[in-house]
Structure formats: structure tokens, C-alpha cells
Amino acid sequence: MRHMSLRAALACGVVLWTALPGAAGAAEKAAVFPVELFDPGAAYGSRTRPMDARKLALVTDELRNALRDKAGLEIVDTAPKADVVAKEGPLYKCNGCAADIAKSLGADLVVTGYVEKGSGQIFNLSVAIAEADTGKVVRGGQVTIRADTDDTWAHAMRWVVKNRLLAEPLPGKS
Secondary structure (H helix, E strand, O other): OOOOOHHHHHHHHHHHHHHOOOOOOOOOEEEEOOOEEEOOOOOOOOOOOHHHHHHHHHHHHHHHHHHHHOOOOEEEOOHHHHHHHHHHOOHHHOOOHHHHHHHHOOOOEEEEEEEEEOOOOOEEEEEEEEEOOOOOEEEEEEEEEOOOOHHHHHHHHHHHHHHHHOOOOOOOOO
16 A cells, blocks of 8 residues: 655645635635614614614624634625615514625625613623524524623623634634
8 A cells, every 4th residue: 555745645635625615715704793782671663872872883893803803704894785784673583684684795604693681780792603695503602791881891792702602613714
């Protein structure tokens, strides 16, 4: 039986590695939609308070930056579909419409999140990453926020990203 030379084995390994989906090619694209607020105590048709809107934007930025910087994902601009999101949303209860919107933006992954408002100082932050083609959730996490400050909301998002979303490499990543 012949043995491969080290050079031939390395060449085969490189060919196999580059053939894997998401391996050495371009970064996977992720449509990270703005984190939404679920406030079961709000009156129908009430608008998000400005201070809550600011915190939602803050945690959305934390999420996008972490997925770009730590997971190496290319973040797709979701603004061109803002009208569709407004019509179909909220995304956390639209039966998979976010995957279709992400796919129309050319994304491989769809990332959605929401903050559920409990009492005045307790909130639950939930985030999910799904395949845009199938809508299948590949990673998710949640955490309880026990104070209503910018720092606690940002800390909660960083914790979810580190300990739930990116605790292991995303599928297709090494």
C-alpha cells in the first residue's frame, strides 16, 4: 500500500476544506433585524417609549457588532425591507416571515430578537439565529434583565451572544 506524501495530503486537505459550505469562501451573510419590544401590558396601538426604543437600538447594535466581529458574519442591511417588516411584524410572531425577508435580501442566516417587558424592572431578552432557506433555528438564547438601564440591556445582549449564540461555532463555521 502506498503512503501519500505530506505535500499531497496537505493539498487534498486544502481542496476538501475549500469545498465545504462556508469554509474558506466568502463570509456567510446574516440579516440581523432590529430587536423588538413585546409589552403585554401596553394598550393596543401604543407606541414604544423613546427610552425603550433607544435601548432596543443599543442591543441591536451590540448584536450586529458581535456577530460581525466575533462570528465573522457579513451583516446585510435590512433597511431596504423596513416597510415589509413593519407590515409583517412583529417578527417574533409572524410564523417564519423573517426567513423569507432575509432570503430576499440575499442572506444565509436570519437573526431576530425581542425583549419581553415584565414588571417595571424585569425584562426577558430572547435572540434566535435561523437558516434563511429553511427557517430552521440553529442557535438561540435568552436572559433575564433585572434593571432598566442601558448598561444592563447591553450586558444582557453580550452575555447571550457569548454564552448562547456563539458558545460553539455556528454551523458551517470552524
